[in-house]
Amino acid sequence: MTKRLLVVDDDADMRLTLKLALEIAGYGVEVAANxxxxxxxxxxxxxxxxxxxxxxxxADGFEAxxxxxxxxxxxxxxxxxxGAQFTKRDYLPDAELAGADATLQKPFDVDKLLALLxxx
Amino acid sequence: MRLRSHLLxxxxxxxxxxxxLAVVIAFLVVKQERDTLRDGAVDRVxxxxxxxxxxxRGSIATLRALAASxxxxxxELAAFHSEAERILKAHPDWxxxxxxxxxxxxxxxxxxxxxxxxxxxxxxxxxxxxxxxPVVGALxxxxxxxxxxxxxxxxxxxxxxxYVLTVVLKPDAFADLLRAQRLPEGWxxxxxxxxxxxxxxxxxVPPGTQATQGWQEALKRSPQGWYRGRTLEGRxxxxxxxxxxxxxxxxxxxxxxxQVDSAAxxxxxxxxxxxxxxxxxxxxxxxxxxxxxxxxxxELAAGSFPAHTRIDEIRALSAAVREKQELAEREKAAxxxxxxxxxxxxxxxxxxxxxxxxxxxxxAHVLKLAGPNEAAAVHARAVVDRQTKHMARLxxxxxxxxxxxxxxxxxxxxxxxxxxxxxxxLNTWRASGRVERHRVLxxxxxxxxxxxxxxIEQILSNLLDNAVKFTPAGKQIAVRxxxxxxxxxxLVRDEGAGLAPGSAERMFDLxxxxxxxxxxxxxxxxIGLALVKRLTEMHGGSVAAASAGAGRGATFTVRLxxxxxxxxxxxxxxxxxxxxxxxxxxxxNDDARHMLHQALEFSGHDVREARDGTSxxxxxxxxxxxxxxxxxxxxxxxxxxxxxxxxxxxxGRRMGLIAITGYGQxxxxxxxxxxxxxxxxxxxxxxxxxxxxxxxxx
Numbered sequence: 001m002t003k004r005l006l007v008v009d010d011d012a013d014m015r016l017t018l019k020l021a022l023e024i025a026g027y028g029v030e031v032a033a034n035x036x037x038x039x040x041x042x043x044x045x046x047x048x049x050x051x052x053x054x055x056x057x058x059a060d061g062f063e064a065x066x067x068x069x070x071x072x073x074x075x076x077x078x079x080x081x082x083g084a085q086f087t088k089r090d091y092l093p094d095a096e097l098a099g100a101d102a103t104l105q106k107p108f109d110v111d112k113l114l115a116l117l118x119x120x
Numbered sequence: 121m122r123l124r125s126h127l128l129x130x131x132x133x134x135x136x137x138x139x140x141l142a143v144v145i146a147f148l149v150v151k152q153e154r155d156t157l158r159d160g161a162v163d164r165v166x167x168x169x170x171x172x173x174x175x176x177r178g179s180i181a182t183l184r185a186l187a188a189s190x191x192x193x194x195x196e197l198a199a200f201h202s203e204a205e206r207i208l209k210a211h212p213d214w215x216x217x218x219x220x221x222x223x224x225x226x227x228x229x230x231x232x233x234x235x236x237x238x239x240x241x242x243x244x245x246x247x248x249x250x251x252x253x254p255v256v257g258a259l260x261x262x263x264x265x266x267x268x269x270x271x272x273x274x275x276x277x278x279x280x281x282x283y284v285l286t287v288v289l290k291p292d293a294f295a296d297l298l299r300a301q302r303l304p305e306g307w308x309x310x311x312x313x314x315x316x317x318x319x320x321x322x323x324x325v326p327p328g329t330q331a332t333q334g335w336q337e338a339l340k341r342s343p344q345g346w347y348r349g350r351t352l353e354g355r356x357x358x359x360x361x362x363x364x365x366x367x368x369x370x371x372x373x374x375x376x377x378x379q380v381d382s383a384a385x386x387x388x389x390x391x392x393x394x395x396x397x398x399x400x401x402x403x404x405x406x407x408x409x410x411x412x413x414x415x416x417x418x419e420l421a422a423g424s425f426p427a428h429t430r431i432d433e434i435r436a437l438s439a440a441v442r443e444k445q446e447l448a449e450r451e452k453a454a455x456x457x458x459x460x461x462x463x464x465x466x467x468x469x470x471x472x473x474x475x476x477x478x479x480x481x482x483x484a485h486v487l488k489l490a491g492p493n494e495a496a497a498v499h500a501r502a503v504v505d506r507q508t509k510h511m512a513r514l515x516x517x518x519x520x521x522x523x524x525x526x527x528x529x530x531x532x533x534x535x536x537x538x539x540x541x542x543x544x545x546l547n548t549w550r551a552s553g554r555v556e557r558h559r560v561l562x563x564x565x566x567x568x569x570x571x572x573x574x575x576i577e578q579i580l581s582n583l584l585d586n587a588v589k590f591t592p593a594g595k596q597i598a599v600r601x602x603x604x605x606x607x608x609x610x611l612v613r614d615e616g617a618g619l620a621p622g623s624a625e626r627m628f629d630l631x632x633x634x635x636x637x638x639x640x641x642x643x644x645x646x647i648g649l650a651l652v653k654r655l656t657e658m659h660g661g662s663v664a665a666a667s668a669g670a671g672r673g674a675t676f677t678v679r680l681x682x683x684x685x686x687x688x689x690x691x692x693x694x695x696x697x698x699x700x701x702x703x704x705x706x707x708x709n710d711d712a713r714h715m716l717h718q719a720l721e722f723s724g725h726d727v728r729e730a731r732d733g734t735s736x737x738x739x740x741x742x743x744x745x746x747x748x749x750x751x752x753x754x755x756x757x758x759x760x761x762x763x764x765x766x767x768x769x770x771x772g773r774r775m776g777l778i779a780i781t782g783y784g785q786x787x788x789x790x791x792x793x794x795x796x797x798x799x800x801x802x803x804x805x806x807x808x809x810x811x812x813x814x815x816x817x818x
Contacts, residue, residue: 011475012553013503017482020496024489055471082474083467107478110485 006047035064082106124410131406146391161360213293248272267327294320308374530786531572539564557593567608582648591616608682619667628653704745706736733757747776760795767796776817
């Protein structure tokens with residue numbers, strides 16, 4: 001069965017490449033530019049896994065994780081961020097606390113992401 | 121010790137000598153008062169004494185007249201007796217008279233015969249006989265009629281005392297004299313004879329009473345004076361006294377001690393109360409004033425500022441402390457802001473570098489899997505192109521700002537049209553889609569400058585970058601170029617977040633960024649505008665930010681010195697189409713070499729490549745390329761050496777030589793030109809730039 005994924009990132013190039021890479025790997029991929037769009041997309045058609053950036057305009061990753069945990073508790077969540085370890089703004093361990101199932105530090109190896117998706 | 125205590129001590133130290141002096145003066149006043157009282161009392165005593173003496177002198181005069189009686193001289197004693205009796209009757213104070221022979225034999229008397237057998241007060245009688253002078257005798261019991269004082273008058277014959285005429289004075293007479301003094305209640309006045317026997321006294325005592333021990337001792341010490349003692353009744357008194365020269369009698373007026381003392385004590389008490397009152401007031405005032413001084417200082421020490429103090433020094437101190445504190449707070453705030461800015465910078469640096477890297481690695485992954493002509497690969501290649509350019513600009517900015525900060529950037533000035541340059545930048549931005557969410561307006565009028573084209577384009581790029589970050593989608597960004605007087609003006613106006621009042625100047629500080637939340641679109645390193653300012657200033661220009669306020673957009677205006685346009689010799693820039701060339705690449709880095717190879721081949725060139733200098737030289741000798749791109753940092757020969765040898769080789773003079781280095785310093789460029797290179801490119805090499813340079817070699 002083909003899992004459906006939802007990629008959320010404010011950087012269009014990042015959204016695009018990740019969608020391409022994941023589609024090549026055989027997943028069905030939706031994209032959104034921020035937490036709000038993500039929630040709307042999920043309501044239209046629910047994805048199995050949410051791959052979200054943390055640091056975004058409008059609704060950020062933490063808000064997205066919160067909303068998903070409330071509305072779509074079955075959806076797995078992978079949080080990604082390019083933030084530095086010493087800043088609070090997008091501290092990845094906080095994302096896990098907020099309810100993310102896994103985290104990845106940008107830049108990441110796509111194979112690693114694929115392995116993570118399989119594991120979930 | 122507390123300030124208040126110091127002030128109290130000060131007031132006490134000031135008041136203490138004054139108070140001590142006041143006490144001394146009080147004592148002196150009391151003493152003076154008492155001395156005056158004493159002297160007055162003694163004078164009074166002397167006066168009373170004189171009165172008594174006068175009385176006695178009167179009696180003596182009368183007696184003297186009687187003693188000179190002719191009857192006595194003729195020896196007619198009966199006649200004398202009747203004369204004496206007559207006089208006795210005229211003097212009620214006189215008790216008796218008596219005429220005695222010098223040997224004591226009584227010749228005539230008013231006394232009944234036989235009553236007086238023995239001579240009373242024989243001492244005075246003998247004294248009168250011996251000296252031939254009148255004598256006032258001592259009080260003696262005279263006869264049954266009572267006590268009397270004998271007044272003896274010697275009657276002389278041929279210089280010798282023949283008779284002694286005596287009258288006896290009643291003590292009551294003296295008592296009457298004393299009573300006439302009308303002394304106040306409680307006072308005592310007394311006369312004592314030579315022997316210390318009281319002759320008269322108010323209040324009276326029985327005749328023959330001895331004067332007090334105290335008075336007698338005082339009389340022994342001095343015939344006239346003042347002493348403190350007790351009366352016969354045992355009352356404490358002060359007694360001024362005097363002794364008569366005439367009679368040797370003493371008169372004393374005893375004043376009750378409590379009356380004399382109470383006056384003195386009253387004065388003393390008054391002074392003491394005043395002293396205490398003054399001390400109390402001094403201490404009170406010291407505490408009050410001390411409090412007024414100490415309280416604001418204490419408040420100041422406790423960290424709060426005294427609301428109102430009338431002490432100038434404390435006000436000045438308070439102001440100084442406040443100023444210091446505010447300065448310290450400002451410095452602290454500035455330091456914290458700078459710390460925050462650095463943290464922000466590092467955080468943003470992390471994002472800004474990792475995000476494009478993430479896109480690149482993912483794109484690389486796609487390219488690895490997708491066939492070269494698949495849509496995915498085309499997209500991925502576009503991403504790589506955009507993100508590398510973005511990263512290159514970012515890294516360039518980072519390096520530039522540090523180099524500019526260290527003053528190590530050399531400008532490559534050329535004369536160009538700012539409008540044309542701005543147009544190129546806008547085209548590139550539009551092509552990359554970075555301004556697709558905004559309405560971009562351009563109004564570009566010719567304005568020529570003598571500047572470093574790449575730096576000016578960097579300035580505009582950074583301003584655009586800033587405008588895009590802070591302007592919401594759908595809003596307008598306007599770029600204008602025009603000549604205004606001596607200035608070539610480049611203006612970028614947005615409809616974005618605007619600037620808070622007062623922050624316009626700070627915008628150009630390093631690492632300072634606009635307010636924002638979790639908004640990466642507005643992220644950045646805070647170096648773009650700092651770079652704009654420094655680069656503009658290096659060109660002798662200026663940059664200013666203006667805003668109608670937060671949320672009302674911002675306008676950045678760059679002014680550069682304008683120059684005259686050159687004579688029309690250059691044809692309008694047209695898209696570069698290069699004739700195919702034979703190109704040699706000498707580069708040891710595989711990726712860089714492949715990249716250049718593909719880019720050149722894509723443009724239709726015939727490309728050869730070598731990994732080091734030696735094989736590069738061999739290939740050049742064999743293939744005879746039109747252009748050679750040579751990396752400077754090669755493993756065997758360096759790029760300079762390769763260039764020198766190529767130039768020396770046959771046909772090498774007309775070969776185009778382009779140096780490619782990771783170092784863009786003026787020094788590196790100079791060395792490249794000296795080695796024989798025609799051009800110098802800094803890594804990463806942009807294909808457009810390479811195209812331009814190659815066109816320049818034609």
